[in-house]
Amino acid sequence: MFRSPQAKHREDVVGAEGTFILGDWGTSALRLWLVDADGFVLDRLQTTDGAGTLQGDAAGAVFSRVTQPWRAKHSPRIAILCGMVGRRGGWVEAPYLTPDRWSELPQHVAHLRLPDMDVRVVPGLRTRAADDVMRGEETQILGLTRHQPDFDGAICLPGTHTKWCQLAGGQIASFRTEMTGELFALLSRSSVLRDAVGPGFDDAAFDIATAEALNDPRAMGRLFGIRADWLLRDTDPAAGLSRLSGLLIGAEVARAIPDINGQNVALIGTGELTDKYARVLRFAGYDVQIQSGEEMAIAGLTSIANQMFELTDG
Amino acid sequence: MFRSPQAKHREDVVGAEGTFILGDWGTSALRLWLVDADGFVLDRLQTTDGAGTLQGDAAGAVFSRVTQPWRAKHSPRIAILCGMVGRRGGWVEAPYLTPDRWSELPQHVAHLRLPDMDVRVVPGLRTRAADDVMRGEETQILGLTRHQPDFDGAICLPGTHTKWCQLAGGQIASFRTEMTGELFALLSRSSVLRDAVGPGFDDAAFDIATAEALNDPRAMGRLFGIRADWLLRDTDPAAGLSRLSGLLIGAEVARAIPDINGQNVALIGTGELTDKYARVLRFAGYDVQIQSGEEMAIAGLTSIANQMFELTDG
Numbered sequence: 001m002f003r004s005p006q007a008k009h010r011e012d013v014v015g016a017e018g019t020f021i022l023g024d025w026g027t028s029a030l031r032l033w034l035v036d037a038d039g040f041v042l043d044r045l046q047t048t049d050g051a052g053t054l055q056g057d058a059a060g061a062v063f064s065r066v067t068q069p070w071r072a073k074h075s076p077r078i079a080i081l082c083g084m085v086g087r088r089g090g091w092v093e094a095p096y097l098t099p100d101r102w103s104e105l106p107q108h109v110a111h112l113r114l115p116d117m118d119v120r121v122v123p124g125l126r127t128r129a130a131d132d133v134m135r136g137e138e139t140q141i142l143g144l145t146r147h148q149p150d151f152d153g154a155i156c157l158p159g160t161h162t163k164w165c166q167l168a169g170g171q172i173a174s175f176r177t178e179m180t181g182e183l184f185a186l187l188s189r190s191s192v193l194r195d196a197v198g199p200g201f202d203d204a205a206f207d208i209a210t211a212e213a214l215n216d217p218r219a220m221g222r223l224f225g226i227r228a229d230w231l232l233r234d235t236d237p238a239a240g241l242s243r244l245s246g247l248l249i250g251a252e253v254a255r256a257i258p259d260i261n262g263q264n265v266a267l268i269g270t271g272e273l274t275d276k277y278a279r280v281l282r283f284a285g286y287d288v289q290i291q292s293g294e295e296m297a298i299a300g301l302t303s304i305a306n307q308m309f310e311l312t313d314g
Numbered sequence: 315m316f317r318s319p320q321a322k323h324r325e326d327v328v329g330a331e332g333t334f335i336l337g338d339w340g341t342s343a344l345r346l347w348l349v350d351a352d353g354f355v356l357d358r359l360q361t362t363d364g365a366g367t368l369q370g371d372a373a374g375a376v377f378s379r380v381t382q383p384w385r386a387k388h389s390p391r392i393a394i395l396c397g398m399v400g401r402r403g404g405w406v407e408a409p410y411l412t413p414d415r416w417s418e419l420p421q422h423v424a425h426l427r428l429p430d431m432d433v434r435v436v437p438g439l440r441t442r443a444a445d446d447v448m449r450g451e452e453t454q455i456l457g458l459t460r461h462q463p464d465f466d467g468a469i470c471l472p473g474t475h476t477k478w479c480q481l482a483g484g485q486i487a488s489f490r491t492e493m494t495g496e497l498f499a500l501l502s503r504s505s506v507l508r509d510a511v512g513p514g515f516d517d518a519a520f521d522i523a524t525a526e527a528l529n530d531p532r533a534m535g536r537l538f539g540i541r542a543d544w545l546l547r548d549t550d551p552a553a554g555l556s557r558l559s560g561l562l563i564g565a566e567v568a569r570a571i572p573d574i575n576g577q578n579v580a581l582i583g584t585g586e587l588t589d590k591y592a593r594v595l596r597f598a599g600y601d602v603q604i605q606s607g608e609e610m611a612i613a614g615l616t617s618i619a620n621q622m623f624e625l626t627d628g
Contacts, residue, residue, distance in 0.1 A: 088545075096546070126542070126546055130542060130547055131539040131543060132542045133541075133542045133545060133546065161506070161538060177539075177542075178535055179501075179506070179507075179538050182505050182506060186500040186505060187497075187500070190500055191497075191500060192474075192475065192496060193493075217532075217569075218572075220569070221490065221566070221569045223493050224491035224492070224493050225445040225446060227447075228440070228441070228445050228447045228491075229444065231447055232410070232440055232444040232447065251534065252535070255531075255532040255534070255535045
C-alpha cells in the first residue's frame with residue numbers, strides 16, 4: 001500500500017505511524033487486520049461478532065472494543081471494511097452497485113467519522129435484475145484480479161451462501177448465489193436425516209454421491225435415501241453425512257457447469273468446504289486453483305485503499 | 315367390513331357390539347376411527363401424539379388413554395393400525411416388506427395382546443435396493459385400489475415427506491420419497507429466507523415459480539433470489555413464500571415427470587398442500603384426481619381387516 005508518488009501526503013492522512021485497519025465484517029464473523037503503510041500485516045484478529053445481527057451503533061461499540069489495543073498502541077486513523085457491515089440498518093449503509101460499476105467501488109465507499117478514526121465501508125453488488133446480491137465477495141474477487149490481472153473464467157467462493165461469479169476481460173459479467181451450505185446445515189442438524197449423519201468424512205461415499213449428482217439433475221430427489229440406508233442397513237453416519245454433502249455440492253456444481261462452460265475456475269476460500277468444492281470440480285474435469293479468502297480480502301481492501309487515496313490526493 | 319359369509323364367526327372375534335378401532339399413527343399425528351361391523355365410522359379422533367417420538371410402552375399408554383371412552387362404551391376387541399407406530403423401537407415392530415409382497419400385508423401384520431384388546435400393526439414397505447421406505451402410505455394406496463380396482467398410473471401422497479408411487483397392474487412397481495415439505499419448513503422458518511417470507515398465497519408468484527422450475531432443472535439455484543427480491547424491492551412476504559413453495563414443488567414435480575410418463579395421476583391427501591401439487595401437475599398438463607387421505611386409510615385398513623379375518627377363519 002502507498003507505493004505511489006504522493007506517499008508523504010498520505011502519511012499525514014493515515015497517522016504518524018502509518019497503520020491502517022482493514023476488515024471483512026461478515027454475517028457471522030469479524031476479521032480485522034492491522035497493516036502498515038507498506039501493506040504488511042502487523043496483527044490480525046477474528047471474532048464471532050457477526051454484522052448480521054448488529055444494528056447501527058451496536059456495531060460501533062463492538063468495533064471500538066475489539067480495536068482498542070491497536071488504537072492504544074498504533075493510533076490507526078483509517079479503517080476500511082467490507083461485508084455485511086455495510087447493509088441497510090448496519091453500522092453505515094453502503095448501497096449496492098451493479099456489476100458494471102464494480103471498478104467504481106473506491107468512489108462509492110460509505111464514510112463514518114469516529115472521534116479518532118475515519119471508517120470507510122465498501123459497497124456490495126446487486127444484479128441488474130435485482131435477483132441477487134453480494135457483500136464482501138466483491139472485494140475478494142477484486143483481490144484476485146490484483147494477484148492475477150489476466151484471470152478470465154469462473155470464480156467460486158464457497159460458504160454458507162456460495163457465490164459463483166463470471167469474470168470476463170477484468171470485469172464481473174454476472175454472479176449468482178447458492179444456498180447449499182445453509183441447506184446442508186439445516187438438513188444435517190434439523191431434518192429427519194439428522195439421525196443418519198455424523199462427524200467424519202467418507203471419501204468414497206462423497207465421490208459416489210458427487211458422480212450421481214453431476215450425472216442426474218434429479219439428485220435432490222435422493223436425499224431421503226440417506227435415512228432409508230441408515231434405517232435398513234445401519235449405514236455409518238460419517239458416510240451418511242458425506243453422501244449428503246456430495247449430493248448437495250454435486251448438484252450445485254452441476255447447476256454451475258453450464259455457466260463455467262469449460263473455463264478456468266478459481267476457488268476463493270479455505271478449509272474443508274473449499275477442498276470439497278475443489279474435489280467435485282476436479283472430478284468434473286475442471287482445472288481449479290485455490291486462493292485464500294483472507295489474502296484475497298486483504299489484497300482487495302488494499303487495492304481499494306490505494307485507489308481511494310489516489311482519488312483523495314488527485 | 316365383514317360382508318363375507320363368515321360374518322357370525324367374526325362377531326365372536328370382534329366383540330358383542332362388533333366395533334373395531336382403525337388407525338393411522340404417523341410421525342406427528344394419531345388418527346383413530348371407531349367403525350362398526352358394517353364398516354361405518356361411528357366416531358373419530360385425532361391427536362398430536364406422534365409415533366415418531368413414542369418408544370415402546372409409551373405408545374401403549376397413549377393408546378389406552380385416548381381410546382378409553384370408546385373402550386368403556388363399545389368394548390372394541392381389535393385395533394388395526396398402520397404408520398410409524400410399527401417402526402423398530404415403536405410400540406410393536408412390523409418389519410418392512412418389499413413392494414412385490416405388497417398384497418401380503420394382511421399375512422404380515424404384527425400382533426400385540428392387551429388385556430382387553432388385540433392390536434395389529436400393518437408393515438411398511440422398503441424398496442429392494444434399500445434406498446427408500448414408507449409406513450402408512452402403503453395402506454392408503456391399498457385403499458385407492460379398493461375404490462378403483464382398475465387404476466393404473468402414478469400416485470402422489472403429499473406431505474412432509476411426499477411419496478410418489480407407480481402402480482401397474484394392481485401392483486406397486488416402485489416408489490420414491492421427496493423431502494420437499496421438510497425443506498420448505500426449514501427454509502421458510504430457519505434460513506436466511508425467513509425475513510422474506512410470510513403468510514398468504516400469491517397465486518401469480520406461485521405459478522411463475524412453478525413454470526420456472528418445470529422448465530429448468532436448475533431451479534434450486536434460484537432460492538436466494540427470494541431474499542434478494544425482498545432486500546432490493548421489498549417484495550410482499552406472501553409472494554416470497556409462494557415463490558419458495560412454487561420453486562420447491564415445481565422442482566419436485568419436474569423430477570417426477572420422467573416417471574409419470576404421461577400416465578394418470580392420483581393425489582391422496584387433503585388441504586392446501588395437496589391443492590398445490592394438483593395445481594402444479596395440472597399446469598404441467600396432467601389429469602389429476604384427488605382422494606381424501608382419511609378415506610383411503612380407512613378403506614385400506616378395512617381391506618386388510620377383511621383379508622385378515624378371511625385368513626383367520628379359513
